[in-house]
Amino acid sequence: MKHLIRTSATCVGVAVLLAVAAPARADVVTDWNMLAGDWIVQAKIGTPPANRVMAIVQTAVHEAVNAAELQHPGDAVASAAAVAAANRASLVKLLPQQAAAIAGAYDTAIGRLADGTARSAGIAAGEQAAARVLAWRSDDGANAADRYRPHAAPGAYVPTTGVAAPQWPQRKLWLMRDGAQFRPGPPPALDSATWARDYNEVKALGSKASRERTPEQNEIARFWEYSLPPIYHAVLRSVAAAPGRSVAQNARLFAAASQAMDDALIAVLDAKYHYGFWRPVTAIRNGDRDGSPATDVEHGWVPLIDNPTHPEYPSAHSILAGALGELLKAEAGGQPMPELATSSPTAGGATRRWASVDAFTREVAHARIWEGIHYRTSVEVGLDMGRRIGALAVQQVAQAPATAGVPQALAPRGASTLIERVVARGVQIYECRPEAGAAAGGRWVLVAPEAELLDARGAAAGRHGGGPTWEAFDGSRIVGTVEARADAPQGAAIPWLLLSTRSVGGAGRFSRVSHVQRVNTTGGVAPQRACDGAAHGASERVPYTADYLFYAS
Template sequence: MKMKTFLATKSPFLIIAALAVCVGTARADVIMDWNAKADAIAAEKKVLPVPQARTMSMLHVAMFEAVNAIERRYTPYKLDLVADRSTSKEAAAATAAYNILLTIYPDQKSALDAALLASLSGIQDSDGKANGIELGKIAASGVIALRKDDGSDAQETYRPYTAPGVYVPTVVPIATTAGATSPWVMTSVSQFRPAPPPALDSETWTKDVNEIREVGARNSTTRTAEQTAIGRFWFLVGPPSFNPIVRQVASAKHMDVVDCARLFALAEIAANDAIVAVFDAKYHYNFWRPMTAIRNADITHNPMTTREASWLPLGETPMHPEYPCAHCIISASVSTVLRSIAADEIELSMISPTAPGVTRKWSKIQDYSDEVANARIYAGFHYRFSAEVGKDMGRKIGDLTVRTQLRGLEARADPKQ
């Protein structure tokens, strides 16, 4: 087996749904199995969405680089790996995943050792298996090196706004440094930073804050029972909120291990860039949440938005600035990738631990993404303009990812690409 590694000089919860399996191509199970293992570890350790997104993107880029090196079906992300076609893709993918997760979760070594043994036990001992194991180690090492200085370890230094001696809540907002992390695809974290939120005397602000005052209130009399269920369903955030969708799409399209690895890699790096982009924008604009705005509506001097002193949203407001909607940008980026690769019309369903007994179903990927955006309004977390801006950012990031990353080999030879 010939392998070369080359780093390009350009910088670069308990499982919440039944694990969808690639029924048509059993070999692709290895990609989804390790995706589910990573979700399970993050759930057990209560990992927040930003670091989990980083882990998932590293995991799936490493698995893609490993299996793609054997067939060279697509252009790599940054690694240049070449392996003999007799090399076991399953062994390469499992070993790459194992080494990424072991690096990030060294305390999980025992469980990860058992998982790797289970993945490799069904592969016949041979040079192909041994070479696959070695290839997986190299792919993981390459991705770890790529992300070593990506800014994800930036020290949190959030400074609460107050006056001398005046109390303010002492809970530090989350993801204050996420915008310092290097993106996988974007040229900068601010590449798709949107225009500022609307003025507090504008027609858009007046309409949208009054909408969420009515439909997003905990004691709302206008929100329907289904809208309440949807709002609670999507209290679920981060990779567990979209990984089951990606698994179902891979299953529906009967993808082999290489195509499955590529689909997951594209979805995860798009989602990671979406998270980085949205938190860059959130802390740039530092825009107030509906609960703050409605309880302080008297200070805006807008006679069309009245103060409601005891207003509460349906759920507990996330601990970070409002604008734009993070859940919206992430679901839109992932759905754009999925629609580009697998088309829009696919039967999907999902359950959520935040809405026990509820199963949501969609016949189009776009419907899933639109529901997520509406859910944040029903929950009382986001204004409609913020949801629309988030969706637009997500579409742009998803489109950029598909157009520029992991392309078919013909793209490398096309000077227009």
């Protein structure tokens, strides 16, 4: 039996607050992550909304750290200020009932940092990142109307407890194309041997009155009754606390994991409401009606824990564990895995530990059977779905250092591969045109860019011009349409962009490109001099540089 350790929640809270107040170090991200988890729990918002909040917060932190690093490379004060500001700005918006506690932690943390340019820049980076991510996710569908209709014959009673997050499958995703991208096949047919196996296993091991469930299985079941983000994020912190990790690495890891877990819940709720499969308590009390001779009815059967208020198939806990496990394996990169550990309020604060990711994910899956709320097929399918979503997070966020500073709102949708990065050096051409109502009687309008494109070796690769177009010397040519934009982290620079593209030239270097990101911009902003009557018709060529990242779908 695993050793269980009990801790004092009060002592932990004090330790975390003191840690957050310290100057920047590799675990400033994890310190704030722990606090964010505590505030989410106190807000009592439920598991799907809680994971959404954590994804928004950790994405803002990731982008804030990247922006601070661009402006003040290697500056611990800038990074710490960025992390604190991103947490405060996003959490106060998402958890207004916790605003006082959030503000207090922020004031303490910022007060411990040396005042100066780095701190100010970090605060600005954090606030801007939070505002950008909040705006991006403001219409993600989390507050859509509940249109769920219980399955019932007219006049027949059905239990009247509301179901959990029926609108979740339609939410805007972080990583997947749509909520059904990894929708599994249906649950086992009721006349199959698999169904009989699943039914009889959970009937024997998941009953509140079970005599076959061992004491350790009972402890594990009670442990994983808890489902809010802190139980999983503590496992993440086991890896994030490893020696030698940087603030940027941890920010990226927590963003990837939080996005994967938020998408995982969208995917699992899509499948749950699509199939509407019955929970063991319903099946076992109707075992004489499922058409299987191998499933005996048991009147009055109840599970060990209360049933979640959504359909059974697949298992949500399993998909979360699978997604997290896939990320942790990738993060380890073949090196020995640190001991994984987390604690559970539903087990009296006990801590459990695992030597491997597989041991951790297996335990989570088995616990749902021993709790009496899931079948074996459901937990196995959930783990597989989670691993596939985790792999997306590895590809798109966790292992994307070349694009680590790019806001997630500018990420190409779907499965896209970065195929080339080129540098542009040239000008943005503006013309002063009359405009009624403008302060000086006119405004500077962008006419076209004009730039040379250089490859990774510094060799000329092509030209960038109006349209906008990118043309390689081999004759391949693409034209772009702006899909999203974000302010440049540095002032006095043109925005960063995401553009979709189509080929308008021959086959060659650029013909496979489906999306282009314009990032790391300098200069190029409209002229500062007045566009008045004397200047109407005048043009100016404003120097700029940018990186263009080319993606293929």
